[in-house]
Amino acid sequence: MSILHRDLNNIISDEEDVDDPKVDGVLMDSSEDESNNGALVAAAAAQLRKGNELKLTRPPPNKKHTCLQSEIPTSRSITGADACSAGNPASLPIQKVKLHYVVHYLHRGVFNHIVPELTGEERKRVEGYECNICAKKFKNNVTKGEFPARGSFVCHLATDHGKILDMMRNDKEVDMSPVIDLLKTYDPIFHQFTLTGTKTDKDDNLVTEKESLYWRMNMNSKNNNG
Numbered sequence: 001m002s003i004l005h006r007d008l009n010n011i012i013s014d015e016e017d018v019d020d021p022k023v024d025g026v027l028m029d030s031s032e033d034e035s036n037n038g039a040l041v042a043a044a045a046a047q048l049r050k051g052n053e054l055k056l057t058r059p060p061p062n063k064k065h066t067c068l069q070s071e072i073p074t075s076r077s078i079t080g081a082d083a084c085s086a087g088n089p090a091s092l093p094i095q096k097v098k099l100h101y102v103v104h105y106l107h108r109g110v111f112n113h114i115v116p117e118l119t120g121e122e123r124k125r126v127e128g129y130e131c132n133i134c135a136k137k138f139k140n141n142v143t144k145g146e147f148p149a150r151g152s153f154v155c156h157l158a159t160d161h162g163k164i165l166d167m168m169r170n171d172k173e174v175d176m177s178p179v180i181d182l183l184k185t186y187d188p189i190f191h192q193f194t195l196t197g198t199k200t201d202k203d204d205n206l207v208t209e210k211e212s213l214y215w216r217m218n219m220n221s222k223n224n225n226g
């Protein structure tokens with residue numbers, strides 16, 4: 001046997017010695033132990049998530065997106081730092097894009113059938129809203145005259161439960177597919193919803209309105225006095 005041949009044999013046998021126990025160990029663990037099996041599945045899922053995250057790229061800091069909905073009429077004008085109106089579309093850093101469109105859809109009335117907009121005195125009727133998908137609660141401060149609950153719930157439903165994706169896909173006024181592609185690239189949560197969809201068993205009844213006790217008491221005393 002030449003030196004070369006012996007070395008080659010050593011290399012081959014070394015590889016077999018090192019590799020086989022590892023393979024056996026994995027197979028034995030997973031077939032013999034249910035809980036270990038669960039751990040492996042969890043580890044695989046974590047790997048997969050890690051892989052998915054790695055695929056997503058960070059937006060270049062100077063990259064801007066010009067809003068595609070500036071020409072679509074809204075019930076309320078969009079003002080502030082990211083003001084957006086006909087002829088003057090907002091120019092948005094990527095991390096602001098998703099919420100900007102939530103505001104457009106909110107003011108276009110797209111959420112009204114899920115959670116009606118209340119005005120004037122009627123706003124005091126609602127103490128808050130509870131998300132029927134995850135039981136998260138959103139509160140107004142009726143006594144202070146502060147009513148952030150509806151907006152917060154809509155934002156939660158659109159982003160955390162991904163419903164903004166359906167609104168973009170079903171938009172009859174503007175083709176939102178470039179925005180879907182953009183968000184898919186940079187937003188891991190949004191990306192996930194494009195793969196899994198957003199369907200839940202609560203879609204027919206997404207929110208529970210909590211009536212204000214303060215309102216109820218006032219109504220009762222009015223009714224009793226009048």
Ligand SMILES: [Zn+2]
Pocket residue numbers: 131132133134135136156157160161
């Ligand atoms: Zn929720």
